[in-house]
Every structure is written in structure tokens, then in C-alpha cells.
Amino acid sequence: MNPLENTAQKTGLHTRTEIFQQPEMWKKTYDLIFSHASEISDFLKKISGLGDVDMVLTGAGSSAFIGNAVFGVRMKFQKQPSRVVPTTELITHPDYFLLQDRPTVLVSFARSGNSPESMAAVDVVDNYCDNAYHIIITCNENGELFNMYSSPKVMKILLPPETNDVSLAMTSSFSSMMLAFILIAKIDTLTEEKEKVRQLSGWGNTILSDYEKLIAGIATVDFKRAVFLGSGLLRGIAEESHLKLQELTDGEVICTFNSFLGFRHGPRVVVNKQTLLVYLFADNEHTRKYEYDLVKQINSSNNGLAQVSVSHKPVNIDGVNFDLSLCFGKIADHDSEIEYLCVAEILFAQLLGYYKSIKLGLDPDNPSKTGTISRVVEGVKIYQHKF
16 A cells, blocks of 8 residues: 555545545535526526626635636536636726626635625625626535525525535535536536436546546655646636645645646746646547647657646547556547536546645645635635725
8 A cells, every 4th residue: 555545544534535525426416406407497597588697707716716617618508608707806896897787697606605705795796786696606504605695686506515625625615516507507408417417426436446546656756846737618627726736735836727728828937857747638639639739849848757647538649658647438438528527627636635735744634734724714804895
């Protein structure tokens, strides 16, 4: 047994449980959304009847990154746009992000619902916009956000209590809130999505069972930097991945993220002989052409310390050898919708962060030795905005 695996039996038990329970939480999330399908559908129809609606996805930290991973789903399946504005920007500059005379739907993602910015963002939208609606997706029935108020203009989605992570890092809460929004955006085909979620759960179990030891092995590599790359919606998962590893290592591993194409435009300078490169691959062959070209270019010069491929379909690039190729699908599998790949591919960074935290002598449940970061943000004072 890898020494890290042995230590993992004794430390970070909440984090480990919350990572490994996710495939079951995804099925529970589907069942919950399905049980409220009529309510959700009626609410969305009410919104669509308002005409040109501005849907804003919001949250702070990981909760904001959910929006960056799923904002395009509404465009694809409901033919309506949505955009992401973190609470941390919305409450300071509402006049740069909101349209006063346009019906506005604020979608709030919140694990605890006790972040000061979460409630402030709701207040800002209510006070700034003439016609404001809210979709609140949260994991905590006792949170201030969930209990703020009830109104025909508010729809609340309370996820299973197990998703209200006890540990510092968001894992179950992140992926389950993300899946909840995906399913809401696909409410018209919800019955068909059941099999896709079942398959997604199987992918998660494959990653957690077949690749845990290999990921623990990568955690023993002495990298000081890590880069996560993803295309399209997977760029949002690269963003969450970089935060997850950085949080769980208390900043001892400095991380960044980008798209495959964007990485060439300056950010590639961070790669050195202490860098771990993680490629979050899409299924789409058109997209993969761009992704493969970058990987080949990196390998033709400075390819860092180690490279990891994370994908649903096998990855084969001439002249490129990965230190770990994590593939959770089958060779014959068809392309999968990228939103479900987003849910599955976050597991790598969660497990890597967990094991790297242990490798560094930290407690994954509470890795911040100085208290710089905490489960619910502290020290935020909300000031009333004059509209």
C-alpha cells in the first residue's frame, strides 16, 4: 500500500467521504430535481413569459466557478443566454452588471448560504432591478440564504443534506449544485436524462475505484506548480481544479488554469521543471484537434515535470507519453455532452488535492494552518449601496 493511502485511512475523513459519496449524490440530485419537475417547469415558463430575461449565475469562489462550467447549458437546451457575475463583483459594481429595466433572474449557488455576499447579492438585485426573480440552489436548509424569504418570484432547490460538506474544500456541494443546474436547464427532457446521470455515476465510480492509487502516486511527485487546461465549459472545471489543489495544499502548490487555445497567449510562461500539467480533454473531435496541437507543442519544448490526461474517451497523441492517463469511458462510447464531462472530470483534482494535502503533512479537512481561508468566508463587511 502506498504510504499516502495508509495515512488517508486516518486523516481527512470528512473530505474523503465527501469525495467518494459523489456518484451517489448525483443520483440523489437527479431524483430530487425529478420530484420537483412540475414546480421547476412552471417557474421557468413564468420566466420565459417575461420576454427578454437576463439570467445571471452567481456565487463566490467555487460557487462562482459552477457558473463558469454550466452557463452555456441554458443556451444549448433552452436557446436562452445566461451569464456569470460573481457575488464579489455584483455587490460592488451593480450598475456595471445589471440592467434596471430588464427582468432579471439571479441564480445563486451556495453551499452553506451563510456567506455575507450571498445575501447581499440578492438584496442588490432586488433593489436595483425593477423585476427580479431568484433561483436559489443550496445545500444547507439552515442557511440564511435558504431562509431569507419566500415569494412566488423565488424558487429554492435544497440538495441532499450530505452535500453540505463539513470539510473546508467544496466537493460534493460543487458537483451536485452544478448537476442540479444542468438538470434544471434540461427540464424538458428530464426523463431522458436519468440514464445519462446513471452513466455519469458509473464514470465517477470508475475514477474513484480504478484510479485512486494512481492519483495518489502522482501526488508523491515533487511538483511546486500545477496547470489545469480545459476547452469550452471544461475551462470552468480547470478553474475549479486549480483552486481545489491550491486550497488543499494551503498554497504550497501554486496553481493556474486556462483554455487550451488561450494558454499560448502568454500564460504558458509559468511552465517549468517543477510544473504538473493536467489536460481535461473534451470528447468532440473538432475540439480535440486544437487540444492535441497544444499538447504536442508543449512536448516539443518544455513539457514540465509531469503530465496527466483526464478524459472520457482514450487519448492517443503521437510522441506524447503521459505520466497518468485517466480514462473513464470505453473505446466504443459515443461523444458525451460536455456538461456531464464537467461533473466527472472534477474528481481528479479533488483526489489529487486530497492526497497532496496528506503528502505535505496537512489535514485535508482543514488544510489552512494559519486560518487564512475558512469554510465560510470571514471578515466581509457589507455596505449599503445607494441606487
